[in-house]
Amino acid sequence: REAERDQLFDDFLAQRGALVNGTVTRFEGAMATVNLGKVEGVLPKSEQIPGESFRVNERVRAVVLEVRKQGTRVRIVLSRVHPDLVRRLFEIEIPEISERVIEIRSLAREAGYRSKVAVSCIDQKIDAVGACVGVRGSRIKNIVEELAGERIDIVRWNDSLQVLVPNALQPAEVEEVILCPMLGRVIVLVKEDQLSLAIGKRGQNVRLASKLVGWDIDIMTREELNEKLDKALEAFNSVPGAPADLAENLIEQGFFNFDDLSVIELDQLAELAGGLSEEACQTIVDFAEVEAERQEREQAAQKAAAHAAGVTTGRGGKPAVQREVAPAAPEAGAVAGSVETPGVDAPKVETAGVDAPVGAGVDPAAETAVPEAVEDSQLQPSADSSIATGAAESETAEGKAEEIEAAESETTAEVSAEPNTAEPVDGEESLAHGLGAESAEVAAGSGGVSLKPHQGDSTGD
Template sequence: MDGKEVLRIVDAIQRDKSIDKEIVFSGIEQAILSAARRHFGDDHELTVDINRDSGEPTVYCDNEKLAQDILGEILGRVAAQTAKQVMIQKIREAERDTVFDEYMEMQYQSVSGAVSRVEGGAVLINLGKIEGILPRGEQIPGESFRVGDRVRAIVLDVRKAGSRVKVILSRTHPDMVRRLFELEIPEVADRIIDVRSLAREAGYRSKVAVSCIDSSIDCVGACVGMRGARIKNIVDELAGERIDIVRWNDSLQVLVPNSLQPAEVEDVILCPMLGRVIVLVRDDQLPLAIGRKGQNVRLASKLVGWDIEVMTQTELDEQLDKTVEAFSSIPGVSEELAESLVSQGFFSYYDLSVIEPDQLAELGGLTAEQCEQIVEVADRESERVEAEEEAMKQAQQNQPAGTAPAAPVAPAKGLSDVAAASEGDDAPAEEASTETEAAAESVTESAASEPVEAASDPEESEDTAVVENETEVATDSESVESSADEPVQVENEVEESTEKQE
C-alpha cells in the first residue's frame, strides 16, 4: 500500500466530509487489521499502525513487524474488499457523529430550510447536510406548508438512529419567540436588551418580559419598532400569534400588574410561603385580567413564576371570612391563629395541609405534636372536599338533560375556589352569562309591550363584540340594563296621556 495514496485519501475525506484526519487514519487502521485477521486467523495478536507523516502502514504479528511483501499478500483482492467495507462503515459512523455533534451544539437555536416533502402531517425540511423533521405536534395550530416553502424553526432534539441522525424541529417551543427577537431586534442580539422571561401558548398568545442595561433606552419601544415594524415581522413569522411585551421589574408588586396588561390592577397581595400572588381588580376589569378561557392570567403566572389569583375586593372579603371560619373549626386552631394563617396566604384546607409543622409552630406558638395534628386534619378535610367536588361533577354529568341541577352544598374551601375560577375555562363568563340571561328575560317581557324601543341593531352589536372582545361581558350587561329601563319610561308616558284624555 502506497503511503502517498493513503495520505491523499485521508485529505480528500477530511475535506469533503469534514471528518477529523485522526478519525480517518483510525478507520484505515481498523480496515487493515480486519484484513490481517482474515489472513492469519484469530490465534495471533495483531496490531496496525500508520505513520501520520508518510502514510506508510506497519503490521505487527505477535509483536514482530511484517515485511512489505507479506503486507501485500494480506491486502489481496478479497481482503482489500473487506478492508474497503470496514473503512466505509467507519467513515459513515464518523460522519454521523460529526453531524450529531454539530446539531447538538445548535440545540434550541434557529435554523431554516426549504420543505422537501410532507408525510402524514410531518414536514421534512432540507437543512443542507441533513433533513430536519417538523412533527405535526410541533407546528403552530392552523399553519400548513407546501413543497418549496421556506420554514424557520428551532432544533428541539437530536437523536442517533442507526447510521442516520434525526433532527427534530419545533415552531411551538417558547425559545422560537426568543430566537426571532434576536433575529429581528439588534439590541436583543447585542445583549443591550435582555429577554428576562417568556411565556407562550403557540398560535394564540405570548408574553415577553424585557429589560435594558441602558436606562436611556426604551426597551419595550425598541422591541416594537417604528410603527410596529419589528414586532410585525415576528407576528407574521408566527402565523399571527399575539405578542405582549412587558417591562421587567425585580419587584413583584410592579411586575405582576405589568404582566396582566391590558387589565388595570388595584392591589397586589404577596403570599411568599406558597409562592402565590392575590391580584385585586375592579369588577369591570375582572374578565380582562383573566382573559379568554383564563389565558391572560395563565400566561402571566408562567411569566412571573408565581401562582396568580385574580379577584375583586368583595370576593376576597367573602373568602377570607369563610376561610377563617373553616380554619377555626379545626381542633387546636384558634381564631387568632386562623387570621394569622389567612394573612400569610393560606386560604384552603389544601394550603394548610402542605405547610411545614415548624412554620405552623412559628405562627401559632404551638408544639410539634399540635402542629402535626392540625396538618393531618387539614389533609383529611382537603381530601373530603376534593371527593365531594368530584362526586358533584359526576352527578352533573350523569344528570338527564332538561332537569334542574341540585343545589350543591359547597364546603368552606377558601380561595382555592376562586383559583379554579381564575385558571378554569369560563367561570367569570358563566356568572356574567347567568346575569345576562336573567336581564334578557326582562327585556323580552318589556319588548312585548313596546317592540320598537326594545329592538336593537344586530350589526352594531356584532361589531362591538369583535372590537371589544375582551370586555364583551361588561358591554352586554350595560346594553341589557339600558334596554330594561326604556319600557318603564314608555309606560309612564302612556299613563300621562290617559290622564289627559280623561
C-alpha cells in the same frame, strides 16, 4: 460513516435551541421532512403552529429541539412551538437585543395564540418596549408574520412583583397586589368590570402572566376576597387543638382552605402556631387532609347532581319547556262578525266600496260577554246570532251609503244609477245599491259628465 455521523451529531448538538433554515422536501402523513443541507430534519405535527400548513419546496424557520443518533444517521427534531423560536426571532429583528443592550428577562408562549415577552434595558435613555415594537410596529410586525399572526405582548420588566404583576396582566387595570411568599401565590384585586379582561379568554392572559412572573396568580374582586376571608376564618377556628391566633396567621400568609393547609410544612406551621410541638402540628395537618378530601367529595357530588338535574330537566342542560293548556277555541265559522275571543284574531269583513272597521255598529255588550263564556267552555253560538250580527253590519253599511247618496244629490241635478246585481256575501246586502258601482252618469246643467270609478278600487269617493 460512523465518524461522519458523530461529526454531524456533535455539530447539531451544539446548535440545540438555535434557529435553522430549511426547505420542505416531502411529507410523511402530517410530519414534514426539512432539508437542512448536510442532513434532513423532521418537523412533527405536534411541533407545528396550530393552523399553519407547508408546501413542498417552501422555506421554513425552526429551532433545533432534539438531536439523537439513529443507526448510521442522525435524527434532528425541529420545533416551531418552542418559546426559543420567539427569542431567536427577537434577536434577529431587534439589533439592541443581539448587542445585549436590551435583554429578554422572561418569556411565556402559547403557540399560535399569544406570547408575553418581558424586556429590560441597561441604558435608561433607551425605551426597551419602544425599541422592540419599532417605528409604527415595523420590527414586531415581521415577527408576527413569521409566527402566523400570533399575538405578542411586550412587557416592561421590574424586579418588584408589585410592579411586574400589573405590567404582566395588561391591558387590565389592577387595584392591589397581595403577596403570599409561603405559598408562592399572588392575589390580585381588580374591579368587577376588569375581571374578565384580566383573566382573558379561557384564562389565557392570567396563565401567561403567571408563567412570566413565576408565581401563581389568583384574580378576584374585593368582595370575593372578603367572602373567602370570612369562610377561612370560620373553618380554621374549627380545627381541634389549634391556638387562638393560628387562624389569623394562616390567613395572612394566603391560606384560605384546608387544601392549602394540608400541604404546609410542619416547621412552617410550628412557626405560625407560636412554637407548637411537632405532634400537634401533625395532628392539624392530618385533620386538614381529612377535611380537604371530604370537601372535595361534596363538591364532586354537587357537580354530579347538578349535571344530572340538567340532563333530566332539558336537553343539553337546559330546562324543559313547560307548556300551558289554552282554553278551547270555538269552532271555525261558529262566530261571525266582529266577536272577539281570547287568542283568536277577529275576522275583518270587507264590503264593496267602503272599508268598514271591524266591530262598527255592534253592541259592546256582545263582545264583553264572550270571554267569560269561553273560559267556561260553554260558548255555543247559533246560526241566528251569526245572521243577527251580519244584519247589524248591513244596516250600518246602508246608513253610510244613504249619507253618501244625500251628499251627491245636493250637487247633482239628476242621478241615474244601474242597480248592482251581485249577490250579498254572508247575508250582507251590497253597499253599491243606489251608488252605481259599475257605472254612473251624472248630468249637470246643459252638458253631461260621465263618472266611472277606478277598477279594483274598493273605497268610495
